[in-house]
Every structure is written in C-alpha cells, then in structure tokens.
Amino acid sequence: MAGVALRVAGRQLSQRSGSGVPVLLRQMFEPKSCTYTYLLGDRETREAVLIDPVLETAPRDAQLVKELGLRLLYAVNTHCHADHITGSGVLRSLLPGCQSVISRLSGAQADLHIEDGDSIRFGRFALETRASPGHTPGCVTFVLNDHSMAFTGDALLIRGCGRTDFQQGCAKTLYHSVHKNIFTLPGECLVYPAHDYHGLTVSTVEEERTLNPRLTLSCEEFVKLMDNLNLPKPEQIAEATAPRATAERVSGGLGAVGAEELEPQVWFPGVTDSGSGLSGERPQARPEEPSEQEAPEAREELPSSRGAEQQQAEEEEGGEGSSTESTRDEPEAKPPVQMPATSPAPVRAREGVRETALRLRGQQLEALTRVALMEQRVKELQRQKKELRIREQQRLCRERERVESLHQRLTEAQGQLDLQPEDQHEQLLQQVQELREQLEVAQRAYEDLEFQQLERESRQEEEDQESPGAQAPDPRVQELQASVAQHKRQIQVLEEQLKSLGEQMAAESWELSRKKEEALQALTQERSRLLELSRCLQGAFGGDFSESKQAHTKLLFTQKTDRQLVVLRDPSVHPAAASASSCLLSVHSSLQGSIGLQRTGSLSRKRGERASQRGSARPVSLHCTGALEASALASAAGASGRHPLYQLLNCGPSNGCRVLHPDIARMEQLLQQAVAERERLRQARAPPASPPCPAAPHILDLRQHLERWGHSPESCPHVRVSGGCCRGPLVKMGGRIKTWRKRWFCFDRQARRLAYYADKEQTKLKGVIYFQAIEEVYYDHLRSAFKSPNPRLTFCVKTYERLFYMVAPSPEAMRIWMDVIVTAADENHAL
C-alpha cells in the first residue's frame, strides 16, 4: 500500500493542492490518559479526519463533528496505544461512513492499513504518513501536505518522547526515526503530540530540535536515558495492550481489548463526575476541555455560531464530565422527560424547552453510545460463539483423526502378528492389546465429544425453532440484544419528544408574536395619547415656557430618533431640581425588553422584532465626550414614588394647577388615563415570578443576588459590590476613535444607570448608560471587538444607540459585570 493515497470522493489532491488554504483544526483533550485528539477538516468540502480518538471521548468528538457540519471520513491512529482504547470503533458506529485507519505494522485491526508514504486525503488536504517507529514498531507521524503541522503521536512529545520500555519499543530506533523523519521537517512546522503531561499543547520542529532535553542528546546518551526512565506503567495498559488475538476479537474496528474486558467509561455531555479529575502526580493546570485552536492563518467560521450564553455556561461548568457506567449494567430507566407546562411565561417556556431539548440531546447521545458499545459486544459474543464452534469442530476432527490413526496402527500390528517369529509374538500381542485399549478410549472420547456437540446443536435448533429469527440464542447475547432494543426504543421516544417540543416551540413562538403585535398596537395607542397630552401641555404653557429667558421650565419634544425627552428646569415649581443643571427622563415605556430577556448574559432579540420596533418608542442613553457633573444627571424618577411627569410638573391633586389653567385638569385626566393604560398593559405582559427573574428593585440586594447566582464578589478583587452598586475597572473601547481606555465603572441601581469615569474617585464622568437603554449584553464570542486587548475577556453591552465593548480584568469579573448589567436590563424590563 506504500505510496497509495486514500481517495476521497474522487477528488484528487493534485487538482487543488490546498496550499495557502487554512485547514480547520481542533485539539481536544482526554484527561484520564492525557491524550490529545485532533480534528482536521476542510472548510469547503466539509470532509474531515480525526487523529487518535479515545473511546471515552468518542461521543464528544462525534458531536463536535456533527455540530461543525463535517463529514468524518477517517478515524486515524498514530499507533496502537498502550494507555487507552481507541475511539475508532465507536466513531464508526456513531458516524456512519467513517473508516478506521492504522499502520499495518501496528498489527491492529482496522478498515484500512497504511504504510510509510501513504496519504490520507480529506477535501483539499492530505496527511502524509511518515514512519516514526521506536515507541512501538508501528508508530507513524501524520504531516499535513503543506508541512505546516505534524501529528507526532507518541514518537515526539513536547520536550519529551514516547517511552520505549514496552510494546517492542526501541530507544535507538526512536532516536533515528525522529531525527530522520520529523526533525527534517521545516523548523516552523507545528508539532502536535498525542499526549502532554504538563499542560502544553503545541510546539515546533525547531523548538524540539534545539530544546528537547532527550532528543538533543547523542544517540548513546539517549538510549541510556531511555533505559533508565523507570516510568510507572500506564493505568490501562493491561486492557489496551491485550494480545493481538484479543485485539482482533473486537469487531469492526481497531481493537485492543476483548469485549469481556470492555467496561468503558462513557463520556456524556453535561454529566459531571468528580472522579474524572486528574490523579496522581499529574499537574492541576491541564486543559480539561476540548480547546479550540486556530490554524495559523485563519479564524474559524462555524456554520452555526454558539451563543455567549452557551459558552459562558460551558465555562462555568468547567470541563467535560464523565460518568463511569458499565455496558453490562442494566440500562437505567430514564426519568420521563418533563415537558414544559402548557402555557408558562414566554421566556421561561423558551428556556424550559431549550433546556429540555439539550437534556434530550444528552440522553440521546448517551443512549447512542450505549447502543454502539452494546452492538460491539453483541457482535463480539457472536464472533466468540462462532469461534468456539469452529474450535469444537477442530477438536472433534482431531479426535477422529486420532481414532483413525490408532485404528490404522492396530490393523497394521495385527497384520504383522502372523509374519513375526514366535519369540516376538508375545511382545507384539501386548502392543496390539495396548493399541486396542487406546483405541477404545479414543473412540469413547470421540463419541462423547460428538454426542455433546450433537446435543448442543439440537438444543440450538430447538431454541431457533422456538424463537425463529433469533440470531444469537446465547442468553448473554440475547440479554444484550434486548438491551440494545430497549435503548433504540428510548432513542425513538426521545426523538418523538424532541419533535413535539419543536412543534410546541413553534406554537409558542407564534403565540408570542401575536401577543407582541397586540402589545405594540396598544403601545401605539398609548403613545398617541401621550403625544396628545404633550401637545396640550405645550398649548397650556405657551411661549412663556419655551421662549422666555426667565422661565426655567422647558419642554422639549424630539422626533429625531423617535424619543421624547422632557427637560425641566424650574426651581420655583420644583425646588428639588433647582441644583440640577438638567433633568432627563423618558416619558414612555418600551415593550421591547419584554421578549427574549434572559439573565444568563445574552439579551438577544430577533432582527424581525427589532425592525418592527423601529417605529415604537425607544429608551434613551446619554454619553458625553467632555466631563460632566455627576449631579447634573440625577434621575428624574426621584424618591417620591410618584409618576415622574407628575413630579416634574408638580401637578398633584393638592396644588393649584387646576385653578391656574383649565387645560391642566384635562391634561391631568389624560395623563391619568395614560398611566392607567400603561399599568394595565404592563400587568397583562408581566411574567409570573420565578427564580431566574430578578426580584423587584426595592427588595433586590445586588450582592445577595449575585451570590445566589453562584458568584462570590467578595473573592473577586476587581469588583466592589454592595447592595445597590457595583464598581470596578473595565477597559472600554471608544465610540468614535477605536482606542481602548481603562475606565472606572459604577453601576448604580438607585440612579438606574451605569456610569463610567476617567478616575476611580468618580470625579470625571465620561459617559452614562441608562438601564432602559440596554438592549443586549453578551460575550464577544465572534471576536468582533476591534483590536481588543484581551478577546477572551471581552463582552458587549448593546444599547439602542451603540455597542459598547468592554474588557474585564478577569473571567470572574467579566461574569459578574455581565450578570450585573443583565440584572439592570431585567429590572428595567420588570418596571
């Protein structure tokens, strides 16, 4: 097979060399054996290969392949591993069309065997096979065809190399193969090993050529060192290096373990297992999650972007889980899937459906994995049975041959009796007698064996007749088959549930759209009423209010962005406002926050919704380029609890407004009607109280609230949280000049705004984001922030007017800030 390329869908590598085209690369980690699995794919053709998959994490890898919309052609192995069982077999079951690959010299079973010089093609790329024996005789290194990266398996590790003290390892061979076949690659070629025990992920040929403490030695020194490594044996070595005969017992894939020993730890997403942590001397700071890595030249563009919410949830969950379950266990009865209540509040309903769908997906994956493993075991048992039958037949055959040979010898001895001289008769007679006895014993043994076999066969026939079509009447096989069938039924049930959830979601979404439409109509009416009221106000106060230099009260209406601002200065009418240079308030409410608000960090809304809201009233935010007086921005809502407009106009039932102008009475009446209408609408929309919804503002303690959500603000040095405030530094990107500046942020629930200052003392105010202006808060998962100083800690706050990019000083600070700001938006929505 040397020099032969595995062809992929008729595409010839030579037609499109793929040079300059970045390959899709993912590096995943399996913590138990510290193994790296690599996914390589072609973004255009979606063809992909997996290098060194691990049994336990095969479902994870299969899921990733599906999520990225890839088609896995090959599950390739750099060698037959001694520390874990390959995931190739399970991947073949989970991703039909995938073939297992290993070097012929490994002696392991696979769909395809490769040799030095062979190429494995996927889309416009190919992996060249370079023999790198020494750790094992069958070790190979896969080199991407543009020589930009090499997957060295256990031959070359980062600052190390594979051990050579078992599996026919040979230090001298390893030394020469690494020097000859890996160190001759370009210096900048990235080195991706199959393991790392120190938390490192990638190296280069140049680095290893010059810095590898083992391979920079002379060959002699290297051999000596390797002979005295005295490493403990890998934990799974017994299972993983079972003899070849055992390896071949695993049907359909690379096997290094018999089904009897197969008690895999199955990895299920979302299930955490404290026992899956690293043990022994392994350092703590190891990657525990599949980590994404970009190919050197490009950023990955996923076909479906994963939301910040999911990313954050993943970060918070902190690593993959694993559950230790034996395939021999009876399948656990799964709790019935809880459907969300028939008509819950929209947000909760959607979250519920999403959670349920995610849970179902996890369960489905779990069941699929079990099925795949069980099918393997069933096949294995069937194969064992067949093997047993063959062995029995061979034994019977041997017995028959023995009987025949004894018979032959006896006949010959008897024939010689007459020919032998008298003096040898006695001895020959004795021999004949012995042969006769041996023949009798052999004959009996043969008949017994034959009888047993016939009995077994007839028993089997009877069983076959009792249950026609039964492929594996062996009780163990039957048991497993029943279990597989049960799992398949479970999957079917789960799929049906998923389908009905989808339908339910569609129905709910339709219902939500309808309600939104109704609410928008009501809002439009309310707006018209308010506009009418405003016109009355203008008419009532006349030119005196707007024009007189002496008059302190000024009423502005601006239609520019469909916002209405009332700016009031009237120390005589409202003494409390006398010291303030201006008061700003929104005289409308917005419905927009009512749909899609989620506390987990993403407040996204659909484009359609936004478009439909363009015509509706919008919240406001204020930013200034120069320093502002903080006091100038005191909230117009005040502490009186009265409606702001009432407060500003000072039009309570007890004062003399009505007497002053007859229109005031009408205005007040209109205003009361508008307020009542708004109240009615709000109540109609208000979702029932539930844990994820923030409590009413007057009872919500910000600190407790954050603690309830799992934060510990106390231990985060970058934020200061009190009952109503959160303060701390964030690096913010400028609006016009895209420079990043450190600002001191102050989130103030009382003032209902997030203000940022040039200084920690909060004297130089640089800008304000009002709660009601906040539309979305999300993690910058698309890395869209221009030259962010730390993309991993960048999040976005989207207001009606603009997008704010902020960089937190730490992940915990980022999560706290995001939750704090989301809480503000939630609160605003609740108001």
Ligand SMILES: N[C@@H](CCC(=O)N[C@@H](CSS)C(=O)NCC(=O)O)C(=O)O
């Ligand atoms: N140091 C490892 C021991 C596990 C081990 O033996 N790993 C093999 C590769 S898997 S067979 C190996 O070749 N190691 C070389 C080395 O220098 O470690 C651990 O911490 O678990």
